[in-house]
Amino acid sequence: MNDLQIAIEARGLIKQYKNAEGPALDSFTLKVAQGEFFGLLGPNGAGKTTALSILCGLFSPDAGNVFILGMDPKQQAAKIKQILSMVPQEIALYSSLTLRENLNFFGKMYGLQAGRLRERVSRCLEIAGLTDFSDRFVSSCSGGMRRRLNLVAALLNEPKVLFLDEPTAGIDAQSRRLIHEQLRQINQQGTTILYTTHYLEEAGELCRRIGIIDNGRLVREGRPDDLLSISNCGTLDELLFHFTGTQLRDA
């Protein structure tokens, strides 16, 4: 993987929160190639969300560097924001606005203008299977509908790099299946995806490569099958226990 092919790069990231015992990230290093579907797995408190937040520019690390498609967020934040998108773990939508109003608002924030905005909003509603519900308020939608809208709101700008923080948490199998299909399609169209989840089977099914993070460090990375065979584990659950232990982390 040469530098030109790297979409997401983290070099020695260190992040220490105030009043926390240990660092949230401790020399975290990661490289994700362009067009790759990468899964970041780990127990609660391992540092997944912190890593994702730093990578997509929500806050700065105490030390280390991030590069997105070779660009430094400290110097080219505006350019990076045009090509990057993030799907937060929570439903990051205005509950008192309709589905269409939400997409219109976020689309305008991406700088999409009239015709293009209409086109992208319609397309995203279609991707999420929500075209018939576009005038419904988010507050009156089911959990699955909200999750799907939460995802497509990040696709309005047709991002080259997409970060997803547990995008399928708490939804039914049908919605999960639709989201998986859409993510595969987006990835096939060339979008690099970095994805965190607690559903290990889902990660195994979707991701070309996975990384296991624990105590703020990337302890192992590789193709799911390779990792399973190297560590003599039958499932990804066993693999995770193998590298991170079975002890409760948030007890």
Next chain:
Amino acid sequence: MLKIITIGCNELALLGRDKAGLLVLFLMPAILVVIITLVQTNVMERTGLAKTRVLFLDLDGQAVGSALYKFLNTENLRLVGGKKKEKTACDLEKAVRNGKYQVGIVVPKGSTERLRRNIEHLFAEHDRKNEKKPLKEVRLHVFFDPGIMPGLRAGITARLQMTVQTISLAEKFSVLERMLKKASAELNLPTEGSPFSTVGLRELLVRPVFSLNDNAATVSSDSGGYDPVQQNVIAWALFGIFFTAIPIAGTMIKERVSSISDRLATLPVTPLQLFAGKIAAYVGVCLCQFLLIALLGVYLFPYLGLPSFTISKHPAGIFLIMLLSGFSACCYGLFLGTACKSFEQASTIGATTVVAAAAIGGVMVPVYAMPDIMQRASIISPMNWGLSAGQDLLMRGSSFSAITPDLCRLALFCLLMLVFSRLQQNR
């Protein structure tokens, strides 16, 4: 600019669907301004700041009754004639005790005749042997509303005493003048050069030689003086305006809790654009609040027996005060939104600080009526700066330059709140 407008429109759409928020922002100050103005007008009457209504029952119908009416019916007292409903002293006492009037005065029948007889008696030579025999005094009946302020009661009593002294003195001088003229005629003294040759002695002696220079006279002629309508429309509009801090903080916290702020942070929009959009929307809301309350003052108040609100002399100045107050409130809301961890925290702290700032700033009770320490503390309240500037223009008749320091304070407050908000956001 387009993004700022979009953010502003989004804020208005969110506010438009928040019924409770709209009620707090528009209905609450509208109700408060009507109730407080009505209440304060009554308090002013009771403290003598407005004309005190005096029920005057003249059963005498002669010189004493008309002289009392003439002397008492001044700019501070409004004498209302009885004899329609209140025909007797008992009726009058009842009306006053019920709080219908603050003061009631009864001039008993035959008061003029008795006064004259008493004075004649004082001067009559042939009654000198009966000098120690007590006179049957003219007795006026005065009734006060039990709820009247002691200061106002003392003031009215003093004025009444001064009036009866003046009337009796004038009567004494009349008798004295007659006696002197009679004595002069009997002694064949020349009348030329005597003090009462051209002007009557009575008139000469009661002519005023002192005057009081009331401080209120120094206020310029185009000001209306203290007026609860002018005071309260400005005061409660400011109160409503500063309450916008709570919904702004609320939307910011909701955005943070639901990770909308995280999503926005990854979009090509700067934090300052986000702030500007919110401020633009809510400053518009603040100006609408003022417009609503001003319209109530102009059109509703006259129906409630209150004077009409007017800003015709300084519309630009008042607009600027409201605009800067709106900016201050919005920036304070941004600060609350970034500093508070939950909506409950923001609404509690926001409501408490806004009510405290209103109380300190003279919105609820005029600053001059507060204890000394509170008067000094009022300078820290942004609402006091806005209110003081409004009073300067509408009640003190000051020029635009007089309100510049208050406007600068409001602008500085905005700036500080913006800086603190950004610092909080970066933490």
